[in-house]
Amino acid sequence: xxSRHPLIxxxxxxxxxxxxxxxxxxxxxxxxxxxxxxxxxxxxxxSKPLTESEVKQAVKEILLKNxxxxxxxxxxxxxxxxxxxPSVVKEVLRRSxxxxxxxxxxPETSQGILQALFEYQSLxxxxxxxxxxxxxxxxxATALGESFxxxxxxxxxxxxxxPHYISCERLEVAKTYSESSSIILQExxxxxxxxxxxxxxxxxxxxxxxxxxxxxxxxxxxxxxxxIREVGExxxxxxxxxxxxxxxxxxxxFESPGKLGADIVVGEGQPxxxxxxxxxxLLGIMGCRMDSQLIHQLPGRLIxxxxxxxxxxxxxxxxxxREQHIKREKATSNxxxxxxxxxxxxxxYLSLLGKNGIIELGKQILSRTRYLINRLSxxxxxxxxxxxxxxxxxxxxxxxxxxxxxxxxxxxxxKILAGINIDNFYRDLPEAILTCVTEIHSxxxxxMYAESLREVVEE
Amino acid sequence: xxxxxxxxxxxxxxxxxxxxxVGVDFPEIDEELQRELKEALEEIPEGLRRRELSLPELSELxxxxxxxxxxxxxxxxxxxxxxxxxxxxxxxxVMNEELAVDEKILNVHPLxxxxxxxxxxxxxxxxxxxxxxxxxxxxFSLQPAAGAHGExxxxxxxxxxxxxxxxxxxxxxxxxxxxxxxxPASATMAGYEVKVVKSDKDGCVDINQLEKMxxxxxxxxxxxxxxxxxxxxxxxxxxxxxxxxxDGLLYYDGANLxxxxxxxRPGDMGFDIVHLNLHKTFSTPHGGGGPGSGPVGVxxxxxxxxxxxxxxxxxxxxxxxxxxxxxxxxxKIKMFYGNFNVLVKAYAYLLRMxxxxxxKVAEISVLxxxxxxxKVKRLKGVSLPFAPEAPRKHEFVVSLSKIYKETxxxxxxxxxxxxxxxxxxxxxYFPLIVDEAFMIEPTESESKKELDNxxxxxxxxxxxxxxxxxxxxxxxxxxSVARIDEVKASHPKTMTPSWRVYVKRGSKx
Numbered sequence: 001x002x003s004r005h006p007l008i009x010x011x012x013x014x015x016x017x018x019x020x021x022x023x024x025x026x027x028x029x030x031x032x033x034x035x036x037x038x039x040x041x042x043x044x045x046x047s048k049p050l051t052e053s054e055v056k057q058a059v060k061e062i063l064l065k066n067x068x069x070x071x072x073x074x075x076x077x078x079x080x081x082x083x084x085x086p087s088v089v090k091e092v093l094r095r096s097x098x099x100x101x102x103x104x105x106x107p108e109t110s111q112g113i114l115q116a117l118f119e120y121q122s123l124x125x126x127x128x129x130x131x132x133x134x135x136x137x138x139x140x141a142t143a144l145g146e147s148f149x150x151x152x153x154x155x156x157x158x159x160x161x162x163p164h165y166i167s168c169e170r171l172e173v174a175k176t177y178s179e180s181s182s183i184i185l186q187e188x189x190x191x192x193x194x195x196x197x198x199x200x201x202x203x204x205x206x207x208x209x210x211x212x213x214x215x216x217x218x219x220x221x222x223x224x225x226x227x228i229r230e231v232g233e234x235x236x237x238x239x240x241x242x243x244x245x246x247x248x249x250x251x252x253x254f255e256s257p258g259k260l261g262a263d264i265v266v267g268e269g270q271p272x273x274x275x276x277x278x279x280x281x282l283l284g285i286m287g288c289r290m291d292s293q294l295i296h297q298l299p300g301r302l303i304x305x306x307x308x309x310x311x312x313x314x315x316x317x318x319x320x321x322r323e324q325h326i327k328r329e330k331a332t333s334n335x336x337x338x339x340x341x342x343x344x345x346x347x348x349y350l351s352l353l354g355k356n357g358i359i360e361l362g363k364q365i366l367s368r369t370r371y372l373i374n375r376l377s378x379x380x381x382x383x384x385x386x387x388x389x390x391x392x393x394x395x396x397x398x399x400x401x402x403x404x405x406x407x408x409x410x411x412x413x414x415k416i417l418a419g420i421n422i423d424n425f426y427r428d429l430p431e432a433i434l435t436c437v438t439e440i441h442s443x444x445x446x447x448m449y450a451e452s453l454r455e456v457v458e459e
Numbered sequence: 460x461x462x463x464x465x466x467x468x469x470x471x472x473x474x475x476x477x478x479x480x481v482g483v484d485f486p487e488i489d490e491e492l493q494r495e496l497k498e499a500l501e502e503i504p505e506g507l508r509r510r511e512l513s514l515p516e517l518s519e520l521x522x523x524x525x526x527x528x529x530x531x532x533x534x535x536x537x538x539x540x541x542x543x544x545x546x547x548x549x550x551x552x553v554m555n556e557e558l559a560v561d562e563k564i565l566n567v568h569p570l571x572x573x574x575x576x577x578x579x580x581x582x583x584x585x586x587x588x589x590x591x592x593x594x595x596x597x598x599f600s601l602q603p604a605a606g607a608h609g610e611x612x613x614x615x616x617x618x619x620x621x622x623x624x625x626x627x628x629x630x631x632x633x634x635x636x637x638x639x640x641x642x643p644a645s646a647t648m649a650g651y652e653v654k655v656v657k658s659d660k661d662g663c664v665d666i667n668q669l670e671k672m673x674x675x676x677x678x679x680x681x682x683x684x685x686x687x688x689x690x691x692x693x694x695x696x697x698x699x700x701x702x703x704x705x706d707g708l709l710y711y712d713g714a715n716l717x718x719x720x721x722x723x724r725p726g727d728m729g730f731d732i733v734h735l736n737l738h739k740t741f742s743t744p745h746g747g748g749g750p751g752s753g754p755v756g757v758x759x760x761x762x763x764x765x766x767x768x769x770x771x772x773x774x775x776x777x778x779x780x781x782x783x784x785x786x787x788x789x790x791k792i793k794m795f796y797g798n799f800n801v802l803v804k805a806y807a808y809l810l811r812m813x814x815x816x817x818x819k820v821a822e823i824s825v826l827x828x829x830x831x832x833x834k835v836k837r838l839k840g841v842s843l844p845f846a847p848e849a850p851r852k853h854e855f856v857v858s859l860s861k862i863y864k865e866t867x868x869x870x871x872x873x874x875x876x877x878x879x880x881x882x883x884x885x886x887x888y889f890p891l892i893v894d895e896a897f898m899i900e901p902t903e904s905e906s907k908k909e910l911d912n913x914x915x916x917x918x919x920x921x922x923x924x925x926x927x928x929x930x931x932x933x934x935x936x937x938x939s940v941a942r943i944d945e946v947k948a949s950h951p952k953t954m955t956p957s958w959r960v961y962v963k964r965g966s967k968x
Contacts, residue, residue: 005816007550007742007904010823014907018830027822030829030850031722033691038728044721044814046589052554055810059582059803063563066578067571076568079794086483088519090560092526096744100536100551102543103748105886108938109464109878112533113747116526119472122958126514131963132956136749138604141794149648169794176766176790180615180650226504253500255507278579279569279795280604281750290960292951301748305471305955306948307968308941309933318949318956324607324644325889329634329653334644337605337738340748348526351472352482354516360485367488367496374495390502412572420570439485443492 005049069276073445074417077394077436078220079140079167079268080276083249084440089273089348093341103301103337107316108308114315117340118303120347127251127350127358128265129258130287134300136339137284140268141170144214144245145177146286146299146333147264148185151212151241153297153332158183161205161213163197164190167220168425170245183211192428195223195387197231206234212241212264217257218250221422221434222369222394223387232261248272248285249438250392252362264288271438273349274342283342296322299333364439365393368446372437373397375450381457386432396422396432399457404431410456416449462881465531466939472525473958476515482522532939533747534883540909542831544854544886544898545639545687547715547739549824552811555743555804564803569795573780579799580779583770586806587754593817594713594733595726596756600765601797606714607641608792609734609753610681612766614649615789616732616757617679617708619764623787626706629678633702635664637688637890642681642712651678658892662688662845666697673701679708684728685718687890687898688844689828689851699729708732708761714753716740717902718825718852721818731758737805744804752801763787768796823903824853827910831855831901834914838921840865844893854900858893868924868931870895875942876923876934880916 003012010018019026031039050058068074074082093099097112104110117135124133137143148160160178162171164187171185178185188205189198197215206213213235218224225231228244235242244257246267257265269283270276288294295302296319304318324331353361369391376384376397384397399407404421411418419435426432437446488496500508517525535541541548558564567579587599603609614632621629632646636655643653654672659665663686680702684692692698702709711730717740719725725733737743738751745751757765767788768781781796812820832855836843840862843855859870874884874897886898901910924931935942947953953968955961961968 005812005819007552007811007816008819008823009550009903009905009909010827010907015823015826018826018907022830022833027826030825030852033693033849034723035693035696038695038723040722040724040727044592044817046592047810047813049813049816050810052552052811055554055807056558058810059558059807060561060563062581062585063561063578065581066563066567067575068563069566069568070562072575074566074568074571076570078570080569082566082568086519088482088523091523092530094556094560095527095530096537096551096553096556097530097533097535098747099556099744100548101533101747102541102546102548102745102883105543106534106874106878106884107943108875108935108940109534109883110747111939112529112531115469115471115532116529117747118957121956122471122473123514125957125959126512131960138608138750139794142604142608142792169791172791173793176615176792179790180618180648182650224503224507226507229506251509252512253509254503255509256512275565275800276568277565278567278576278799280793280798281800282794290956295956302956304948305958305961305968306944306953308943310941312940313968314940314943316943316945316948318954320949323640325640327644328640329643329647331640331644331647334607334611334641334648335605336607336641337736337745337751337753338749339604340750341746342750344526344747347472348522350514351517351522351525352519353514354476354480354482355512355514356481356516357483357485358512358514363488363496364485366499367492370495370499371492390499408572417568417571417575442486443489 072415072417075419075435075437075449076417078420078434079169080279081271081436081438082276082440083271083438085273085275086352088352089345092348093345098344104317111315114303116344116347118305118315120343121303123347123350124285125287127248128287129256130265131290132295133287134298134302136343137286137300138339139282139284140245140266141173143266143284143286144170145174147243147266148174148178148183149181150264150297150299152181152183154293155211155241157209157211159209160185160211161188163188163215165195165219165221165426166216194389195219196225196227199227199230202231202234206238210238210240212243214243214245216245218247218392221396222391223389224392228260249361249365252358253366263294269342269346273345281339281342283339283346297332300335300338361439368441369393369395369437372446372449375446376453379454379457386429393438394434394436396434398432404433407433407456411452414452416452462879462937464938467528467532469528471958473515475517475521475525478516480516480518482517482519539881540905540913541883542885542899542901542913543883544900545715547717547900547902549742549902550904551742551744552808555807558807559800559804564800577779580770582803582806584772584779586802589809590735590754590756593720594756595724596733597759598762598765599754599756601754601802602766602793603753603755604793604798605749605751606734606736606753607645609755610641610645611648612755612792613710613732613734614646614651616761616764618649619789620761621678628676631676632678633672633680636892637686638681638683639712646681662690663692663694664698666694669701673705675705677705677707679710681710681712683712685852689855690846690849691852695728714739718821720821721814722821726758731761737801741805742808743801750798750801752798764789766791820903827901827903827905828853828855831899831910831914835917838918840921854898856890856893856896856898858895859897860894862921862924863895866924866928868928870897872931872934873920873924876920876931877916878935879937882913882916
C-alpha cells in the first residue's frame, strides 16, 4: 500500500492519530458493514502509481500518434470547426477559481462564475436576438433533441418537421431524444438546385399535429436558405413553434434568428472560442423568446441578475423549480452538469470580438469561402458548389468520374485533410465532399488546396 | 478564523463598452478577397442581412481585467475546502490541465481519418480498460457528457434490452426516496413511469416494500451504493435477486465511487449498468458546472446496446478503430465520441494513482468522512438519523433540525455562515428524507489540520446559532455579496435572465 502520495491529504501519523481518537484499530473497521464476499480479491492491476513526470511522458507518448492541424492543413467542419482562439480565452479558462468550482449552489461565494454565465447568456441573447439563453446544453445535437421535447410539452402536439439536408449525426441524436417521448419526426424537402425549403412540400406536411418546424442556418451543407422567413410564417400560421439551429459565426453578417421569427434557437457554440478536442467538450446553445410558457419549459440552468437583501446587485440561479433537483420526475429535463466552462470561454471570446469583431469574423469567412469555391469551380471536372446559393464557411463539391473517398485520400497524401466524405449521407448527393473554410485559412492555404485538387483531378 | 472574499464592484461587460474599442485582430482582407466579399454580400437577399447588433466593445486588457476580477470572486477547491456532499470536490491535479492543453488534443478534428487519430483512440481504449477493471463491467461507452446524460443512456439501454427480449410491458423504474433528483428525471426522459421505494429505519431500501412493488412491469431499479446517506446497502444481494427475479435490471448510479475504489465493484454486487462521473471520482475539474463526463458501463448481455461507435483494436492491422457496425445499438446521445478533453484528464489521474493509490483514495476518503462524523455528531443540536451505529462511507448526512427548533436557525443559515469563514458549505436539504439535512463529504484530499479547522468552524457557527442567531440568519457577511433575494430573482415581474431584459425593463431590478 502506498503510504505517501501527493494527491492524498493525510500522513500515516495523522491516520494513526485519527483512528486512535475514534477508538478504531484500522480503517477496515469502517468497511465492516460491507458483506465480506463483495470485497475484491487482490489489487486493481492496471498500473502502479506513476509520478507526475512519468504520467506526462506516458500520455504524451500516446498523443504523439495523432496527426493534427498545424502538421496538416485541415478543411473539415460538419459540426466542429477549426477557428482561431485568442490567448485571453485560454488564460481565463485556466483560472483555477473558475475551473475548480462546483455548480454555484451557494451564489454569495460564487459571483464570479455566475456573472460570467449571465454575461454569456446576455451576449448570446444579443447575438441571437432573443431574450433568454440558458447557461448551456451539452452540444447542438442534444440542444436540438431537448428543443423537440420542449416543443411537445408546450404545444401538446407530437410531430416535428425537419429539413432534408440536416446533419445526419445531429438528427440521430435528436431522434434518440425524441423517441422516448413518442415524438414523430418527419422530413420536408429542399430544392435540389438552391437548397431553399420546398414550401409546397412543407405546406403539405404541416398540420394541426405539428409541434414545431426545424431549420438549420446555415444548412449543414453551408448554403443559406433564402426563404427561411417564409418557413417561419407558415409554421406560425399553423400554431407550431419555429426552431432555428444556428452556427453563431454567421450572425455578424446574416439576420438574427430572433428577427427571422424563431421561437426557440439552438446551435453550437464551439466556433466561438472552444477548441475542437476530437469533438468534445462542445457547447449547446439553447434560447427562446421571453414568453412565460416558453421560459418555464426551457431545460437547463438559467442565471439571473437580481439583488441581495441589502440591495446590492448580485447574480444567482433562477427558476430552479424547472430542474431535476427540485422537480425530480416532473422536471423539464434531467440535465444537471452542463458545459459551464465552455460558456465562459464563449463569453470571453464574444467580449473580445465585440460588435465589430463578429462582423469582421463573418466577412473573413464569407470572403474566403467564396474565394475557394471560385478557385475550385474553375478546375475542369470539378462541380463546386453543388447548390446555387450563398455559402458560409462550408460548401459541397464533387469531381466527375472520381470517388469522393479517392479525392480525399489523394489530398491527404499532400498533407491536406480536405473535407468530409458525405457520399452516403443523402441519396441525392453521391460522391460529394463537404469542405470548410474559416478565418484560419490564409489565401495561400486556399490556393494550395485548389492547386492540389487540380493535380489530383488531372492525374 | 478571519476570512474576507474579494469584492470588486464589477460592472457587466455591457456597461464597460467603449465605442470603437477592439479586443482582437484579424488578418487583412486583400483586394481579391474584398471583391469576393463584395459579391457575396450582394448575393445575400436584403431580408437576410443583419442590420442591428449590440455587442459591447472593449480592449484586450479590459477583458482580461474583467474576467480576472470575476474569477477572484469565486470560491473553488484552489481557494479552500469544499465539503459539498455528493459532489466529491477532491483536488484536481494541476498536471492534468497542462496535459489537456496539448495541441495534439486541442487541434484534432473528430472526423479525421482514423490513422491520424490513433493517439485519441488509444487513450479512449486504455481508459475503457481501466474503468472496466474498476467496476467489473464488460464494456463502456464514453459518449455521455455528464452523469445525468449517462443515466439517460443507461435507461435507454434497459428499454432496448427489454424490447429485444419482447418484454414490452416493462414500463416502471424504481427509485429510492433518497436518490439523486437526476435518477427519476432520467428515467422519465427515457419514457418510464417512476415509482419510489422508501428507505427503512437504517436508511437502506425497504426490502419489504420493494418486494410488494415488484411485478412483471418493473424494468429495473436505479441505486446509489453507498446511498446518499453514506450508508452501504447491506441487503444489496436481496435487492439484486428481487429485481433479477422479474427480469429487471439494476442500474448503479456511480456518480460518486470514491468509497469503493479498489475494494468493491458494482459488477460484483450484481449491477448490470454503471455510470461514473469522471468529474467527481476521477478528479477532472467541475468547471463551475461542467464540462464533465459520465461514461456508462454494462455487463456482457447489454454490450450490444451501447451506442455507436465503440473504440476497438484490430490485432491484424495493429490499429484502433471506431466500430459503427453494431445493429442493436441504441441511438447516439451526443455528437461524436464524448468529452474527449475530460477523458484525457481522467486517464492521467488514473495513471498517477495506480490501482494501489485508488484503494488508498477509498480508505482515506472514508476515514476522513467518519472522523468528521465522529466529531460533528457530538455537537449541540446535531443528530445522525438512520442507523446511528453504522459507519458511513465517503460522506455522511446529519440533521440540524434540533438547532432549527431551538434557535430558528436553519441548515441553510448555517451553510451561509460557514462561507464567512472561508469554507464552502456542505450540501443542504438533500437527501429529502432528512430534515434540515447537512451532507458533508471531505474527500481524501484534505489534511487532518484542515478537517479539524472545518470542525472547529462548524462548532463555532453552531454556538453562534445559540448565542447570536441573528448573526447566522443574516449570513453571509464576508463573501463578495450578502445573502441573495432568491424570491425576487425568480419572480415573474423581476426575473432578469439577460442584460437586454434588464435594459428593456428600464434598467431596474
